[in-house]
Amino acid sequence: MDTSLKDYQRVRQLAIRSLFEIVEQSSAGTIIVDRNANIVWMNERYAQRFGLASAQEAIGKPCESVIPSSLMREVVTTGQPLLLDMLDTSTEPLVVMRLPIRDDAEQIIGAIGFALFGRLKSLAPLLTRYQQMQEELASTRSLLRARQAKYNFANFIGTSAASLEVKRRARRSAGTDSPVLLLGETGTGKELLAHAIHSTSPRAHKAFVSVNTAAIPETLLEAEFFGTAPGAFTGADRKGRAGKLQIAQGGTLFLDEIGDMPLPLQSKLLRVLQEKEFEPVGSNEVISSDIRLIAATSIDLEVAVQRGEFRADLYYRLNVLPIRVPPLRERLEDLPALCEAIFDEFGNHHELAPQALELLSRHAWPGNIRELRNVLERAALLNDEAVLSEEALRTAIGVLHPLTAPASSRHTLPALGDFQQARLQFERQFISAALAEHCGNVDATARQLRMGRSTLYKKMAALGIVS
Structure with missing residues (x-):
């Protein structure tokens, strides 16, 4: 036999012997049984724990006759180890480990058991750390549940052409990581759509974090957004504070009313989108960012860019997947379904008389x-x-704001005034109507209008039209 192989076997045998001696000496007790679960050896400490004057008294006896709740027989029967278990005794419970013993032919010839801890207080540091980890896990799960999307596309009620187009675009956007820009008046359901996009996306199992830019004081907005380093400024948390970007890591960050974001913060948001990193307030640490951004606004960002109130480069970065959410007056055919859903939400059994529904449509x-x-x-x-x-x-409506023209009308005259504004409004309505006739097909629309496709795209971009 090769000398190196002999040395290997010798070292292995010594290691096995040393391991047994170390565990046997440091444990609260050790027992060995044969294939019939009869005791063949037991150390004196273990014998005394079970009321024997000497370990010799246990030799040859079934293990259960000495240790009433022993599972050594299960180990020799199944051949499976029981690595950590609790063994109840008349004095106090023990933490035990049981291992099968095999011969050279891999046949079970017995089992060995160690009582690792005779006093559970020895495990106190481990149990304390385990408890802390469980509490932290429960807290994290609770926070994540609180940050889950609350709505899906079924909550966006409506079967009108306008509603179906919005849902079609939103569903398509859910499968990407590109920024989404939701455009529409206040109260049209932009935040609901943001929730629905997240809940349908690959990031649905991660956090959905919403920030209303208009609702947070400008002096606190940066800290709220990026978080703070410990003691970053007077009154700051001494332990530091995670910002919404960190909380949304791996998930979706929804910025409502982004048009109200201060210009200095806009440039920092642009860096997050382009470089995918940021620095907490008062810190030099650069943190990698993995978020999907959905932004919403009720103002005309193009006008805000022209006025210098919104960065053009950020607008172009956000305007990758724009979705215009139509006002209710443009989808009045959804009123019956919306009213029914709202009454169901209230949990009552009200319904509307035909005349009442007709009033709502005016x-x-x-x-x-x-x-x-x-x-x-x-x-x-x-x-x-x-x-x-x-x-x-x-009575419930109070002041009735009548529609100036039927909602289905495609062409409405603007108020007399600026000619350029009137021309742009006509072009927007004219091109939108042509696109609608061709189901958004730009090529077909360009041919009908006798216009080059690139020219039509430029017109659409200038007028804020998305196909």
Whole structure:
């Protein structure tokens, strides 16, 4: 036999012997049984723990007759180790480990058991750390549940052409990591769509973090967004504070009313989008960023860029997947379904008389769906009748804002005034109508208008039209 192989076997045998001696000496007790689970050896400490005057008294006895709750027989029967287990005794529980013993032919010939800890207080540091980890895990799961998307596309109610187009675009955007820009008036459901895009995306299992830029004081917005280093400024948390970018790591960050973001912060957001990194306030540490950004605004960002109130480079970076969310007055055919869904949300059994629904279709809804929900809730609270009348809705609406033209009309004359504005409005309506006839097909629309495709694309970009 090769000398090196002999040395290997000798070292292995010595290691096995040393391991056994170390564990046997440091454990609270050791026992060895044969293939029939009869005790063949037991150290004196273990014998005394179970009331024997000498370990010799245990030799040849079934293990259960000495250790009533022993599972050594299970180990020799199954051949499977029980690495960590609790063994109840008359005094106190023990932490034990049981291992099968095999011969050279890999046949089970017995088992060995060690009582690793005789006093559970020896495990106190480990148990304390385990408990801390469990608490941290529970806290993280709780925070993540609180940051989960609350809505999906089923919550965006409507079967009108305008609603279906919005959902089609939003669904397509869900599969990418590109920024999404939601454009529309207040109350049209932009945040609901942001939730739905996240919940359908590959990032759905991660956090959805929402920041209303207009609701946070400008002096606190940077710290809220990027987080702070420990003691970054007077009054700052001494341990530092994670910002929304860190909380949204791996998930989606939704910036509502991004048009109100201060210019200095806009440049830092642009760096996050381009370089995918940021620095907390008061820190030199550069943190990698992995977020999907969805932004929303109720203002015309192109006008804001022209006025110098919004960075053009950030606008172009955000305007990759723009989705215009139409106001309620442009999708009045969705009113019956919206009203039914809102009443279901309230948990009551109200419904609308035909005249009441007709009245709702004559209102311009400056507050959009948020206003509709408010009106229906007020009408339901003020009336005991299950069927709400036209008069009940008129009272709930208060001041009626009549539509200036039928919602289905494609061409509406602008108010007399600036000729350039009137021309742009006509071009926007004309091209939008042509695109609608061809289901958004730019090539077909360009041929109908006898216009080059690149020229049409430029026109669409200038007028804020998306196909």
